[in-house]
Amino acid sequence: MGNLDRRQFLKVTAAAGALVISSPSFSFAQNGSKDRYRNLDTNLGFYLKIDTNNMVTIGYSVPDDGTGVNTALPMLVAEELDVDFDNVSVEKLPPLYKENDGSNPRGGDAPYINQTYKGHPIHQSTGGSQSIRRSYEMLRMAGAEARERLKQAAADDLGVNISSLNTDNGYVISGNQKMSYGSLVEKAAIVTLTAEPKLKSPDEYKIIGTDQPQKVAGDIAIGAQKYAMDMELPGMLNAVIARCPHADGLVKSYDDTEALKVPGVRHVVRVNRIPEDISEQKYIADGVAVIADSHWAALKGREALEIEWDKGRWADVDNAWIDRNFDKVIAEGKTNVRLEHGDFDKAFAEAEKTLEVAYDQPYWAHATMETPCGIVDVKSDKVTVIAGNQTAVRVMNDLMRVLPGYTHDQFDVTLMRIGSGFGRKFIVDACTEAAVLSKAVGKPIKVIWTREDDLEQDFYNPKGRHMFKGGLDKNGKLVAANYFHCSTDNDFATHAFPAHHVPNYRGEVIDSKVLPSGPWRGPTENVAGYAMQSFVDEMAHLAGKDPLQFRIDMFKDAGDTPAPGFSSDIMEADRFINVLQIAAKNLGWGKELPKGHGMGIASFMTFGGYAACAVEVKVDSDGSLTIINASGAADPGIAINPQGCRAQIESGTLDGFSAALGQAIELEEGRVINNNFDTYQMARIGTSPHMLTSEVVRNHIDPKGLGEMSLPPAIPALCNAIFDACGVRIRKLPIADQLEKAMKA
Amino acid sequence: MVKFTVNGEAHTFEGDEDMPLLWYLREDAKLTGTKFGCGIAQCGACTVHMGGIAQRSCSVPMAAVDGEDIVTIEGLGDQDRLHAVQRAWVEEDVAQCGFCQSGQIMAVASFLKDFPNPTDDDIDENHTNLCRCASYARMRIAIHKAAAYLRGEA
Numbered sequence: 001m002g003n004l005d006r007r008q009f010l011k012v013t014a015a016a017g018a019l020v021i022s023s024p025s026f027s028f029a030q031n032g033s034k035d036r037y038r039n040l041d042t043n044l045g046f047y048l049k050i051d052t053n054n055m056v057t058i059g060y061s062v063p064d065d066g067t068g069v070n071t072a073l074p075m076l077v078a079e080e081l082d083v084d085f086d087n088v089s090v091e092k093l094p095p096l097y098k099e100n101d102g103s104n105p106r107g108g109d110a111p112y113i114n115q116t117y118k119g120h121p122i123h124q125s126t127g128g129s130q131s132i133r134r135s136y137e138m139l140r141m142a143g144a145e146a147r148e149r150l151k152q153a154a155a156d157d158l159g160v161n162i163s164s165l166n167t168d169n170g171y172v173i174s175g176n177q178k179m180s181y182g183s184l185v186e187k188a189a190i191v192t193l194t195a196e197p198k199l200k201s202p203d204e205y206k207i208i209g210t211d212q213p214q215k216v217a218g219d220i221a222i223g224a225q226k227y228a229m230d231m232e233l234p235g236m237l238n239a240v241i242a243r244c245p246h247a248d249g250l251v252k253s254y255d256d257t258e259a260l261k262v263p264g265v266r267h268v269v270r271v272n273r274i275p276e277d278i279s280e281q282k283y284i285a286d287g288v289a290v291i292a293d294s295h296w297a298a299l300k301g302r303e304a305l306e307i308e309w310d311k312g313r314w315a316d317v318d319n320a321w322i323d324r325n326f327d328k329v330i331a332e333g334k335t336n337v338r339l340e341h342g343d344f345d346k347a348f349a350e351a352e353k354t355l356e357v358a359y360d361q362p363y364w365a366h367a368t369m370e371t372p373c374g375i376v377d378v379k380s381d382k383v384t385v386i387a388g389n390q391t392a393v394r395v396m397n398d399l400m401r402v403l404p405g406y407t408h409d410q411f412d413v414t415l416m417r418i419g420s421g422f423g424r425k426f427i428v429d430a431c432t433e434a435a436v437l438s439k440a441v442g443k444p445i446k447v448i449w450t451r452e453d454d455l456e457q458d459f460y461n462p463k464g465r466h467m468f469k470g471g472l473d474k475n476g477k478l479v480a481a482n483y484f485h486c487s488t489d490n491d492f493a494t495h496a497f498p499a500h501h502v503p504n505y506r507g508e509v510i511d512s513k514v515l516p517s518g519p520w521r522g523p524t525e526n527v528a529g530y531a532m533q534s535f536v537d538e539m540a541h542l543a544g545k546d547p548l549q550f551r552i553d554m555f556k557d558a559g560d561t562p563a564p565g566f567s568s569d570i571m572e573a574d575r576f577i578n579v580l581q582i583a584a585k586n587l588g589w590g591k592e593l594p595k596g597h598g599m600g601i602a603s604f605m606t607f608g609g610y611a612a613c614a615v616e617v618k619v620d621s622d623g624s625l626t627i628i629n630a631s632g633a634a635d636p637g638i639a640i641n642p643q644g645c646r647a648q649i650e651s652g653t654l655d656g657f658s659a660a661l662g663q664a665i666e667l668e669e670g671r672v673i674n675n676n677f678d679t680y681q682m683a684r685i686g687t688s689p690h691m692l693t694s695e696v697v698r699n700h701i702d703p704k705g706l707g708e709m710s711l712p713p714a715i716p717a718l719c720n721a722i723f724d725a726c727g728v729r730i731r732k733l734p735i736a737d738q739l740e741k742a743m744k745a
Numbered sequence: 746m747v748k749f750t751v752n753g754e755a756h757t758f759e760g761d762e763d764m765p766l767l768w769y770l771r772e773d774a775k776l777t778g779t780k781f782g783c784g785i786a787q788c789g790a791c792t793v794h795m796g797g798i799a800q801r802s803c804s805v806p807m808a809a810v811d812g813e814d815i816v817t818i819e820g821l822g823d824q825d826r827l828h829a830v831q832r833a834w835v836e837e838d839v840a841q842c843g844f845c846q847s848g849q850i851m852a853v854a855s856f857l858k859d860f861p862n863p864t865d866d867d868i869d870e871n872h873t874n875l876c877r878c879a880s881y882a883r884m885r886i887a888i889h890k891a892a893a894y895l896r897g898e899a
Contacts, residue, residue, distance in 0.1 A: 066842030066878045213838045220843035221831040223778020223818030227844060230777035263761070294772055296764045369782060369790065369844040369877040419780070419844030420877045451783040643838060647883070651841055654879035677787035677875060686869035688881040 044146050044189055046096065046117065047077050047139070054170050054182035056083050059093035061124045062131045063390055064216070065421030066651075067707045068644035069131045071215045073139060075640055076132075079207040080143030080200060082167040083181070090215045095392035095413050096122050110397045112408055117142060124392035126418070127426060127519070129607040129705025132640055133567060136703050137199075144197035146188070153187035154179050202638060202700035209698070211643035216417070228388030228416040229373045233444040236375065239437050240298035240448065241271055242305055243285035245456050245671040247515050248278055249312035250286045258304040259290055264297025268305070269440050271433060274402070278313070282516050284429055285457055289437055295448055314670030317514060319362065319463070322667075325512055326465050326486045335484060335508035338494045342504030344469075347480035351471025353542055358468070359531040361733040362664035363488070364461040364520060365672075365680060370419020371454040374431030377444035378403065383435070384444070385413040390425045398428035402435050423519035427459060455675040459518030460665060462489035466531030471504075476543030478554065480504040483532065489517045493528030495571070496605065498536055500561035501554045515665075521655060522708035525606045529712025530660070530719065530733065533602035537720045538729065547720060548584050548601050552577050567704050568608035576603055578697060579612040579633040586631035586693040587614035596620060597628065598725025604712035608704035609636040610697075613653055613717035615689075619726040623740035627657060627689040627718065635697035636706040642696050645706050649694035652710025658683030660715040664734050681734070747811045751776070752820030762808035767791045769807060770817060778818035778847045782875065789874030792848040792855075793817050799855035818847035821854060830854045833891035841878035849874050849884065857892050 042049050042059065049057040058074035058081075074090045096115040100107050104121050107113035114121040118141060123134035147167055154172040155162040157179070166173045170181050181188075202208070219225040244250055256268035273286035290301035348354060375386040376399070383406055387395050396411055418425055430447045438445040449457070464487040471480035481502040485492055492509035499505055520526060540550035555573040563571040580603050584590075589599060596618050603612035611634040618626045632649040639645045662681030666674045674680045696706070719730040728742045747758040751774055758769060765784075770776045770793070779802060782790030786801040793802045794816040822828035827835070830850050840846045852874050860867045868888055876884065893899045 064842075066840075068841075213835070214840065216843065217835045217838055217840055218824060220840040220846050221827070221834045221850065222821075222823050223776075223847045224824075225843055226777065227780075229781065230771070294768065296761065296768045296772075300761070300763075367877060369788075369842060369875075370780070371782075418842060420842040422877075448781070451785075647838065647841060647880070650882040651879050654881055658879060676785055677783050678785060682875055682877070683879065683881075684873050684875060685881040685884060686873065688879070688885075690865045690885070692882040694882070 044149065044185055045142055046093070046122070047142050048081070048146055050181050050185045052182045054180045055089070056087065056170065056181070057089045057091055059091050061093045061096060061122050061392075062126050062135070063092070063392070063415045063418055065126050065390060065418035065425065067126060067131065068214060068641060068647060069126060071212050072132060072641045072644055073135055074215070075207050075212060076135060076139035077143040079205055080140045081147050083170045085207045085212065092415060092417070095124060095395065095415060097393050097396060097408065099408060110393065111400050112393045112396045114393055126390045126421060127423060129567070129609065129707045129709065131705065132703045133608070133705055140199050141197065144199055145193070148193055148197040149188040149191050150181050150184045152191040152193060153184040156187065156191065157184070208640050209638070209642065212641045213643065225417060227370050227419045228375065228386055229370055229419070229448060231375055231386045231416065232446070233375055233377050233384060233386070236444040236446055237266060237291050237293065237441070238295045238298045238448065239289050239291045239434065239445050240295065240302045240450070241287045241289045241433060241453070242302050242307055243287035243453060243457055244309050244312070246309060246311040247314045247317070247670045248282060249670065250310040251288060252308040252310040254288050254308070255306040256288070258306070259301040262292070262297060262301040262304055264293040265290055265301040266293065267291040267441050268301070269437055271436060274432070283427070284432055289433070291437060291441060291445065299450070311669055314514060317670040318667045322463060322488065322514055323360075329510055329512045330486055335510045337506060337508045338492050339499055339505065339507040344480050344482050344504045344506040347504035348469055348471045348482070351480055352474045353472045355470045355538055355542055356468070357535060357538060357731065359466045359534055359731050361464055361527050361530060363463045363515060364659055364663050365455050365458045365665055366422045366424035366520060367455065367680065367682060368420040368422060368424050371449040371451060372424070372430040373446065373448045374428075374434045375444065375446045376431055376434035376438045378435055378438040381410060383411050385411065385431060386416060387413065387428065387431050388416045388418045388425060389428050389431065390418065390421045394426065395428050395431060398432060399435050402432055403439070422521045423523065424459065427518060451677065452675040455680055456672045459516045461520035461523070461526060462487050462491060462517045464488065464527055466527070468531070468535040470535060470539045472539065472543050476545055478502050478539050483507045485509045485528070487511050488514050491524035493524050493532065495561070495563045495565070496525070496528055496532055497571070497576070497603070498532070498554055500571070501558040521652070522606045522711050525604055525708070525712040526659070526715070529602065529604040530715040533604065533713060533716030534719055534730070537600070537602070537716065537723070548580060548589060551580060551601070551603065563605060565607065568605065571605055575610045575635050576605070579603060579610045579635050582633035582695050582697070583612040583614040583631045586633070586695060587616060587629060589614055596725060598721045598723070600717045600720025600722070600724055602713040602716040602720060606709045606712055609634060609706055609709040611649075611652070611709040611713050613710065613713040615717040615721040617718065617721040617725050619722060619739055621743060623737070623743035625722065625735070625739055627687070629691040630689045630714070631693040631695070632710045632714065633695045633697070634706055634709050635699070636709065637699065637701040637703035639696045639698060640703065642698070645696035646694040648706045649696065649710045650692055652708065653692065653694070653714040654683065654688050656711040656714030657688065657718055660718055660733055660735055661687060662734050662736055747807050749810045749813045749815060751815045752817060758807050758810075760807070762806060764807050765803050766793070766805040766807060766810050766815070767802040770802060776817050776819050780844055780847060782845065782848070787875070788845070788848075789852055790845050790848040792851040792874065794851060794855060797855070797858070799852045818851055821851065828854060829894035830857070830891040833887040833894060837883045837887040837890060839880050839883045839887050841880050845874060845876045849876065853888055853891065857895055861892060861896060863888065863892060
């Protein structure tokens, strides 16, 4: 781990109280340079800048919210380009978009779409675990083209055929001659290539597949890394908005007299709900904005506002209401059958042993570490935007809705590193609010959401009830299963295990929407994993079989099964068995455990990647829970940066535990009442296991993604371990004090 | 008027003394390494040192800063002189999105003064900063490594 031991020029001295190390090798930003976040001055294609002293800077087009694309995407370019990755610097590219010319089928009728490179849309969205999958071929092509151009430039200079040349670590080699890329780059930009550049085969890789630390790690550690919340524009004012806390409620009346008296407050502006149609999901809440010289003055101004709210159509809603509504909708039985094969009803009626069970899970907030924020300056002929959003073109496309009449060449958009996304930052609401306010007062506006705003105005991961009926035959084989998901949104894990692994299956869903919802880490999978893998575990126990072997046997029996989705076609049984066995082995599955300890295992496919988690817990006689050890295994296809892959396995696992242990949105009168971290419980290091192993499978299969994969199996693995430890089955999340209560009973 | 130092430099403040130190640092002093996470001292993203001790600056009003010596992440170390915690953080590749990490590093630097040879239980009970990306696995390793560096080992 870490590259320091490879450096010869490191000096280490002891000084009072702290070890002082000179470390010139880490990549640090130019202090205070805003240019770092602006246009990469490329000189060889979209992605590259090579200086005359052979320093290479590679741009990356996908905003980084912690998944590591800042390093992994440049690795793809560097591999084919053939440079020493230790000496590569990375920079975020500006958005590369064009007017929608219909060339991208996924563009729909949006005004702008991604630019393309050789027919491939340049991927500029972090989310859906898509970044590597959608960039793998294209970025290697870009690196290969640059390499061939440099060789052609050298060939022209030397008067030789390009086929006689090689490259090595930033140099073109011709016999005994070495020419640096830096000396060739000007000519390389204008040569004509006569052949399509060839890509390496994976067994030739020198960079892809090696452990690389994050290029931005140095900046982050010294507080030099900037995010949208840190930025400023000259003449900027700060806005804090009082948004109706009741879902789909409105401002009835307001009095800004006292707010305008607060020193520093300049304006109070009414913000109208978007869309106006109350039956459509909220994008921007109805509210009142206070605009001031400083964020603090704006906050104080907001406190001084007097607002009367129209509580709207959800004024009676709390979680109990939603549960009763689920009861009602379930009883009506008008479901949407998404998958059916065999004859579930017959097989269930004839089953040797049966189980009927339901799992409930609450709304989860995103609670991104950096709350939603954005800076927009609307001038008559130019719109300047500083955004921390996940999808480049959505920033322009969504702002166009409130800024009709501007064209794309009038937008100057900077995409910052994101202080966590998890799907929340797809939505460009903070920038939209800033645009509305900037247009209203004619100044650059920074909107910062407080944590309360964030937890009250989220697009939550849906709440749901997952009902199962399962039937075993006399050999303890799962032969009949019915999965009925009642959700507050229209999501269903149609093809997830064991849908195609049970001969008689019906999967059906019904939705009953309340709060605004949106994608969270592993949308649908994050709750289906908990439910389906708990159900499979309960059936395994009912059959008297080892939960690991029960799953492996089902995978073996069914073989490869269909898994159509936007990242996958099939679910390969061998790859699932492999990750299960790795997770189990790394945990020590099957070893003798001390009293009160238990182990659980689970697996899930998310966006084409295979993941498994095995957990060991201890439950004391008073019900207190300790997560002792966890092991996550994942197979996302070829691991570009294994060190980064392991980070996502660790993160997904611990994030899953955090959600399962304590997270639940609480409602009263349609408003979220646990609106900060004192009442919305998220895990600290103290509830995380002391031991955690992460392993990414190494293969050469075309990559999928890994950002979301490890969370869905982590939650059920934890719950399955709890059952193994103390016999209490977690049928409702969060775990919270259920064990304490169960032990008292 | 409030008089204090930040990273060794003299500062004065004459505005609203209710304002938390966090916003002075970010907006007046332009030291944006210290982050806003919750405003109620629950997450620790705003952690600075006051008199060498970790404090959550979102909950320290300017009135309480008079006469104090503040150190922010920018003053803990820089690219030419990393603090041991910063070094361990980079070597172990702890950060994911990175937004919480200034606060994590400041909190750990202070924690290690009180617990120079911490057990995992010491860490569990005393380090309460939130990391939304849940980078806790590598964080734990980095804390032990930083402790070893500060003890003059490794």
